[in-house]
Amino acid sequence: MSVLLVDDDDISNYLNKRVVEKSGYFKRVDICNSAQAAIKMLTERKEADEPLPQLILLDIMMPVMDGFAFLEELNRRFADNHKHFKVAMLTSSLTSEDMNKAMKYPQVVAYLNKPLDKTALEKLTGELGA
């Protein structure tokens, strides 16, 4: 199982990578420090027919392209992408508006508060049947 971490904050990415690796569920962990980079990577891998990540941990508040813009772009580029990816929002946003908005995307399966902890991740992977 592979996971893609998308966050503009390097410390966040570092922390999340540690937690994800430590959990032992994922063979491959990719990191993108912007939403654009993530789109680019996913596009390239799809074109190269390389395997795509099953889970994306996605921050909301990012410069230029935020988490929601990323999801829109994903929908635009990858038809039926929700069959390929599962997305978990990972954010320090406390507003329920953000949560409600996120839950409208079919591929979003979880809304997690930062910092990512072991328990929350275990619960998520359990639900994904990993």
Next chain:
Amino acid sequence: MTKLFDINEAVCINLLDNLPGMFFRCLNDFRRTMLYASVGSKTLTGYSPEDFMGSEGVSYGLLLHNQDRERVSFSWFDYVAKKEACNIEYRIICREGRVRWVREFSNGIYDSKGNLKYIEGYIQEITAEKNSRLLTNAFTSYQKAINRGSIVSITDKAGYILYVNDLFCTYSKYSREELTGHNHNIVNSGFHPPEFFADLWATITSGEIWRGEIKNKAKDGTCYWVDTVISPIFNDEGEIEQYFSVRNDITDKKEAIEALVRSESRLREAQRIATIGNWELDIQKNHVYWSDEVYSIFEVEREQFENTYEAFLQFLHPDDVELVNSAYTNSIVNKTSYDVVHRIVLSCGRIKYLQERADTNYDELGMPVRTYGTVQDITSIKETELKLIKTNREYKQLVDHIREGIMIDDISGKVVFANQQYLDLFGIDETDLENLMLEDFVDVEYRSVLRKRHNRRVRGEEVPGNFEYRGVRKDGTKIWLEVNVTLLVDDKGVIQGTQSIIRDITNKKKIVSDLMAKEIQLESMVAELTRKNTELEKVNNEIDRFVYSASHDLRAPLMSVIGLIDMCKDVGGENPELMEMLDMMRASVNRSDDAIKSIINYSRNKKLDFNIEPISLQDIVENHIANIRFMKEAEGVEFFVESNQDTEFFSDKLRVTTILVNLVTNAVKYQQKENSHKQVSVAIDVSTERAVIKVTDNGEGIAPEMLEKVFDMFVRNSLNSDGSGLGLYISMEMATMLGGKITLESEPGSGSVFSVELPNWREDK
């Protein structure tokens, strides 16, 4: 001459003497001087044969009944003259005075030359025969008379008609053929109950005569009443064979009686409606008769009244006894009508007004015999009268004390009445009222308007009753007046004039114009405020955006720090000092995060619209407890949640959640560390009106002097507190916005109870 019987005279006389009746031989004279009479004369006339003998004897001719004498005397001579045998019936008056009917057979006896020698004959009594013939005649005429005057029928034992007379047909309107052979009940009207006919049959079948009044029905449905006699007819063996009925028409009588009953009941009814009763006083016997209505006027039962004049006086109002007594006595003395209005006092104490009128009959000597009177309950009339007097008085008072001026004018517009206020209004007095017209004391520009309206109104046209105009006082000052005009109509519906109620509205007018000026000012203020409000809203939105991104930007690094701290603890090994320091770092970052969360909550509470939806308070509480159960502060705390919610609770979920989360968190946070039975219990009670949530802890409690301050902004209650000091403040703010409140009871050292009361915002409310 051949002898038929060879008998001697002695034998012959003996024979004649032994036959009934009287054989005789007499002269052809008026006396009928007897030459011979048989012994039978004694039985027939009371006189013996010897009494008749010779010219000195009793004259048979004189025995003739006066009414028969002439006829018989002449007949005797007639028969002789015609030489015919005489056969004649007549009456004689016997010795003892009795009248007897006799039949005489006699012949003249002639000599060989044909000269009359004497008369011989036989006289026989026929009284019985004569009477029975008379009786037969009488019976026949009686039958005729009955047949002509009565309705007759004969029926068989079972009531089937054998014979009816003409009158029966006339009354029943059936033909004889229709009736004969038919049962008599063909004319039954159905008016009488079965028992009536049962009694009839029981009587006649027992051989008795029945008599009674029967209502019969004719063929065309009309009814007639008959006074009926039914008699059984017996055969020779004494058994009843037939029934004979004779009836007489009494329809007129019956109808008269019915009419009388009807008119009597009508009279009673009329009395009841008019509440008039009639009474009679028999003066000699001192007996008073009251009709039913009198009893009901006096409201007593028949047995409660002794029927004397004195008993009547008992009912009178004490003040009226003298009045009634003298009125009645005077009417007797002066032989005039008695007419008095007086009061009576009922047993319940109620007073009634009665009008009595009566006249008295006098005998030939001029002594009063009987007084016939009527009594009418006029209480309501009297009361109305009294009320009217009172009302009139009150109206005058009202009109003079009312604050408005009242003016009445006639159809020409001439003022006919004005109250004191009207005079005061225009600064005039009574003398000015003379020849005052409605347009006097009216400002010039309103005069024609008032006049036109008045003229149209009294012609019966619809004119608005309320309007304002300017009046002029006698001293020339102008006043604004408001008038309300109504039409005055007499009881026949004829328009008599109008009534105006006038009020001075000069002050009101002035206030209104002042108000208008103020309103203009107000409008510009409102415009200014609206502009400022829009500006503020813009600023507010900017602040909201700022808070949102600032909180994110502030929180994001804090979250990273927390993550890093946890990671350090993972990798840091067994250095207890380091672990303690990491915990302290974690606690201070948490505080910082709490502060940020509170600020966000606060700004969100100020900003967001309500989102009303059904909420499960129990779920909110239990979710939160699940979230914090494994936190360090919640270690060793027992949670109890009790929910009593059988109706849906509607409110704003976000705010309710914030409130409950704050209260439960506080209850956990302010436990006493040394307490071995830390408890937090939440009791939820929801009704259609409201929800009450009580959060109880057995923590450190709150000092009395702090009780009022805990809900203030940035107040921290405890030295142990690591909160932002915003939690309760925001909770209270939110509860208030939702129309609810939070109350607090606490005792230092034993715990606190926070009660949240929130209205249920159901759609139907």
